[in-house]
Amino acid sequence: MSEAAVHVGSGKVRELFQLDSERLLLVASDRISTFDVVLPTEIPDKGRVLTGLSGFWFARTRELVPNHLLALRPDARSTECRRLEMLPLECVARGYLAGSGWKDYRATGAVCGHELPAGLRESERLPEPIFTPSTKALEGHDENIDRAQAEELVGAERFAEVERVSLELYRFASEHAAKRGILIADTKFEFGLDPDGRLVLADEAFTPDSSRFWPADEYEPGRPQPSFDKQFVHDHCETLGWDKNYPAAHEPADRVLRDQGRPAMSGLPRPRVGVLVFPGSNDDRDAALALESLGAEPVLVWHAERDLPGVSAVVLPGGFSYGDYLRCGAIARFAPVMRAVTRFAEDGGLVLGICNGFQVLCEARLLPGALRPNTSLSFVCRDVPLAVEQADTLFTTRCEPGQPLSMPVKHGEGCYFADGDLLAELEANGQIVLRYLENPNGSVADVAAVINDSGNVFGLMPHPEHAVDPLLWPTDGALVLGSLVDAARERTLAAA
Numbered sequence: 417m418s419e420a421a422v423h424v425g426s427g428k429v430r431e432l433f434q435l436d437s438e439r440l441l442l443v444a445s446d447r448i449s450t451f452d453v454v455l456p457t458e459i460p461d462k463g464r465v466l467t468g469l470s471g472f473w474f475a476r477t478r479e480l481v482p483n484h485l486l487a488l489r490p491d492a493r494s495t496e497c498r499r500l501e502m503l504p505l506e507c508v509a510r511g512y513l514a515g516s517g518w519k520d521y522r523a524t525g526a527v528c529g530h531e532l533p534a535g536l537r538e539s540e541r542l543p544e545p546i547f548t549p550s551t552k553a554l555e556g557h558d559e560n561i562d563r564a565q566a567e568e569l570v571g572a573e574r575f576a577e578v579e580r581v582s583l584e585l586y587r588f589a590s591e592h593a594a595k596r597g598i599l600i601a602d603t604k605f606e607f608g609l610d611p612d613g614r615l616v617l618a619d620e621a622f623t624p625d626s627s628r629f630w631p632a633d634e635y636e637p638g639r640p641q642p643s644f645d646k647q648f649v650h651d652h653c654e655t656l657g658w659d660k661n662y663p664a665a666h667e668p669a670d671r672v673l674r675d676q677g678r679p680a681m682s683g684l685p686r687p688r689v690g691v692l693v694f695p696g697s698n699d700d701r702d703a704a705l706a707l708e709s710l711g712a713e714p715v716l717v718w719h720a721e722r723d724l725p726g727v728s729a730v731v732l733p734g735g736f737s738y739g740d741y742l743r744c745g746a747i748a749r750f751a752p753v754m755r756a757v758t759r760f761a762e763d764g765g766l767v768l769g770i771c772n773g774f775q776v777l778c779e780a781r782l783l784p785g786a787l788r789p790n791t792s793l794s795f796v797c798r799d800v801p802l803a804v805e806q807a808d809t810l811f812t813t814r815c816e817p818g819q820p821l822s823m824p825v826k827h828g829e830g831c832y833f834a835d836g837d838l839l840a841e842l843e844a845n846g847q848i849v850l851r852y853l854e855n856p857n858g859s860v861a862d863v864a865a866v867i868n869d870s871g872n873v874f875g876l877m878p879h880p881e882h883a884v885d886p887l888l889w890p891t892d893g894a895l896v897l898g899s900l901v902d903a904a905r906e907r908t909l910a911a912a
Contacts, residue, residue, distance in 0.1 A: 428454050429466070429625060435496065439486065444493045448625075450650050451660040452558060463493040466623045468891055471495070473589065473621035476816070480588060481581045483617040484608065492889045500608025500616055504569050506550040506558055507578050509586035512601040513540050514628055514641070516560060517548060529562030537638040539601070539630075545586055547579040552606075577615055578607055589622050596814065596902070598644065599635055601628035686713040687904035690727040692757070692773070694719045694737035694748050699881060703733040703770065706881040710894060712901045719751040728904035728911075729766035730757055732773025734826070734879055744787060744829045745775030754780055766810060766907070767873045768900055771827055774865075774875030783868055783875045784842065785834040790827070791858030797826040799890065800878060801853040802864055806846050809867055810903040811874040814895040821892040823878035825856055830877040832859035832866070845869060850876060 421433035421441050428449040433441040444463030447454050467488065474483045484497040510517050510527070517527045518538050526532060528548035536542075549566040550558045567575045582605055590600045604626045606619040620626050629644035640651070653660075689712045693700045704714035715725055719737075724730065737748035748754065754776070761767045761782050769777040777783040790796055802821040804812060815821070834842060839861060842848050850865035857877070865876030880893030 428452070429463070430619075434499075438499055440497045440499050441489075442495045442497055442619075444495075448646060448649065450646065450653050453660065453662055455649075455653075456663075464491075464889075466620060466625055467493045467495060468889070469623045470620040472891075474617070475820075476592070477585055477588060477617070477621065480584050481615060481617050482610075483621070484619075488889075490889070497618070498610065498616065500610060500618055502552075502606065502608040502618065503574070503578065504552050505566060505578065505607070506552050507582045507605040507607060508548045508550060508602060509545055509582045509605070510548055510602040511542055511545045511586065511590060512599070512628075512630075513538060513542060514601050515647075517602070520560060528560050529564075539635070539639065539641050540637040545583055545590075547582050549575075549578075574615075578605075581607075581615060581617075585617070585621075593629070594632065597632045599630040599632050601630055601641070603627035685905055685908055686711055687728040687901060687908040688713045688715055688726060689901070689904055690715050690717045690724055690730045692717050692719065692730065692732050692753060694735065694751060696737045696739050697733055697735035697772070699734035699770065699772075699879065703731050703881040706884040706893070706897055707731070707901065709884060710898045710901045712904065717753060719748070719753050721753045722756060724753075724756045724760055728907045729768065729900055730760060731900075732757075732767070732769040732776050733881070734771035734773060737772055737776060743775075743779065744772060745777075745779040748772075748776045749779040758782065761868075761873050764870070764872050766900060766903055768811060769873075769875035770879055770881065771825075771830070771877055774877055775829065777873060777875045782873050783866055784838055784847070785832055785863075785866060787829050787877075788831045788833050789829045790831050790856070795826070795828040796830070796856045797824070798856070799824050800856050800864075802850045802878060802892075803853055804849070805851055806849045806867070809849055809871060809874065809899075811867070811896055811899050812849060813899045813902060815899070820853065821850070821895065822890040823880055823883045823893050825878050827857070827877060830857040830859070832857075832863040832877070834860055834863070842866060849874065850878070 421435055424434045425432040429445055429447050431443045431445060435441050444466045446458035446460060446462045448459050448462060471488050474485045484500060485495055486498060487496040513521055513536055520527045521532055530546045548560060550560045552558060586603055593600050603622055605617060608616050608618045610616050624645035627645060628647060630641040634642050689707050691700050691704045691714050693716050700716060704716060707714045715727060737745060741747060757767060775787045778786050799822050802823060804815045804817060804819040806812060807815045807817045847867050848863050849867050851862040852864045855862050864878060867874045880896040883890050883893030
């Protein structure tokens, strides 16, 4: 750590350090706990996943409630946070009947004092989301409590506030996730108070440690659900005859995660996405790996091919096609495979060009405008901040209008140019999809990405394939490539 930090505590997953009187440093370890007991085997990079997801949701919910996040550190697992006076409650919002809620309902017909209709099945969606607080035990297990008990801990007025905010957060995230094929069954929040007594969201938000995530296409009430969280670790530990106290079960948790986590992902079809390979391409494999991690089946397509091998989308990756002799992309536009790409695009096929691929698409007149040398006449390689101008394209459905993004650029000829008439046309038609917030290359009107007037061909200079893995950070590229995968999957299903 670059500054003095005093270790002040350890949680089940996080280590807590004091930076100064107003700031704390939370470091998410790779530990995993179940039934409030830390298991002996760590899950590699789990802490980075928790930190990245929390950062994603903190950025999107700060209009609903302030949060403690001040900064994310480059290690992708450490967060600088405001120091707060924490409330002694675990604040749980439930939209479905699962876990301890299902157990309480079977025993009493109620969950934390909420009387529910008779005859509900396991995993069934509740008529309305409910707020079910629990104690925050320093030792032993948290216990579900009712409204009266919670009000004794924090007061009636504060309880009403945390209930309202918890349900607002749950509804917001549930709607966001449902559009992307994920059901949030329930989630847990922790809140604190700042020096002015204002409520602040703390700890984490909508992570696999704090929430149940179910694939929507496999949802079937009346049984446990496949999940994208640690529920199957709970389920596995239930089979071991363990009393849920220390010492923890010794079955290696990483093997359970590896062996049981993959099937939950298998319900969605994997659309085939062609990734072109030109002599001089150097990001084709990275693009393929990123697409695969997002649920696609990448297919590498050599530049000399004259047909595309039955794909739902095509990606032209970054690099230096044909050595970038003449202008960047000027030779690649004549590659045999580009005739197939042109036919594919003219038939409405999805085509994405990244950096050099963007240049090729402009040279092939599949996208408007041109790419010129950077105004600095220097090669640029760094992360750049962007803003989403159009979130309703097939390539940005996972984004929100105006959403800030961060992705790396690495180019010497990335200065987008359009004359006055063309620029006015692009603005009027909503064809400028991303803009630079800090222009790295002199692009006209800060243009970072454009789309054709039919909405099926998209080009951008930043590299989304280098912004997918939480180990590398940032992960905003997954929003663009994930949108492409979603659109390709829809076309695969429609053609089935």
